[in-house]
Structure formats: structure tokens, C-alpha cells
Amino acid sequence: MIPKTDMDYIEIYANKLKNNNSFFQQQKILIESQLHGSSSLFKNMFGTEKNFRRNSREYLKKIGLI
């Protein structure tokens, strides 16, 4: 199968993951890397403690999450 759409890639990856558990390790590394990256970014953008909460809320309102 030659993937064409995003959904085709979802199907291929889900089947690969089902047939080979080692892909979970790859996925875990990717997610942890994303979390680490976003954590650094938000700390730089918003500061810490009270400033962090205030600035984060402004940001979250802008993007419609709260």
C-alpha cells in the first residue's frame, strides 16, 4: 500500500505498532522530547510561578483552550 492521505499513514503506523511492540519505545521517546521542548519554550515565554500562571492563562485564552 502506498500511503496518500494522513489516514493512510495512521493505518500503516497502527498496524506496525500492533505487530512490533518496539515501536512503543520510539513513540515514548518522541512524546518525551515534545514535552521537554514545550516545557522549555513555555518557561521562556511565561516566566515562573505567579507570572507563569497569569501569562499562561492569557495564552490559553487566545488559543481558545480556556
Next chain:
Amino acid sequence: MDQENFKNLFIDLQKNGFWCYQGDTDDEAYNYIKNLDPIRFAKTNEIFPNMELIPFDDSKKAKSFEFKNPQKIRIKDFDFKISPLEFEILYKEIILAGKKDLEDAKHLRIFFSEILKEEKFKEYKKIITDELK
């Protein structure tokens, strides 16, 4: 959830290093809970990951069903509960229905294809479509 119970939970979360997106006091956050609007908590000085606290009453049929019909999961020595997979998939496909939700649902349908039960899809579909009425 009554205000006193919520206050205890809120203070406990703050003491254990969490902050609430919706407010710094339990009074502020309880305004959302009493209107059955969800709120989110994350670790201090972090936005992701976060956890969502979803209040509901018997008028919210789908949420009530999820709460009353949990599926038990164990990862090593950690036990927790999730809603049934068939329910989770249909909720993503019918209620949420965004691009990412449909992709998540497709992933779950393929990955868990050997344990998903068609009769459960039929049963849960009625409950979920009722939520849209």
C-alpha cells in the same frame, strides 16, 4: 460534586504541586464545576501534560455511562480505570469528530481490532447519539 469536597480536592492538588488553568482559588474554579464546565490542572510551571476534571450529572448520559461502566487497566503495579474502548472510539468519531479525533479513533480501531466487540459498538452508539439530541 459539592463545594466542600471540591475545595478539599483543589487544596490537595495545589499542595502536591498542581495549578489550575481556570483560577488560583477553589472559589474561582468552582464556578466552572457548578455550571458543569470542565477544568484543567497541570504541574506547577508547566502547561503540558495536563489533566481534565469533567463534572457531570445524570443529564449527561454519555459521561454518566463512562463513569458507571469503567474498564479496569493494569500497567505493572498501577491500576486505573478508563471508559470501554468501543465507547471511547465512538465518542471520538461522533461527538468530538475533529481531524485528530478521527485519526485517534482509526488508530484505536486497528490497534485493538482483535479485542473490540461489534455488539458493544451497537449498544454504545445509541447512548452516544442520544447525547447529541
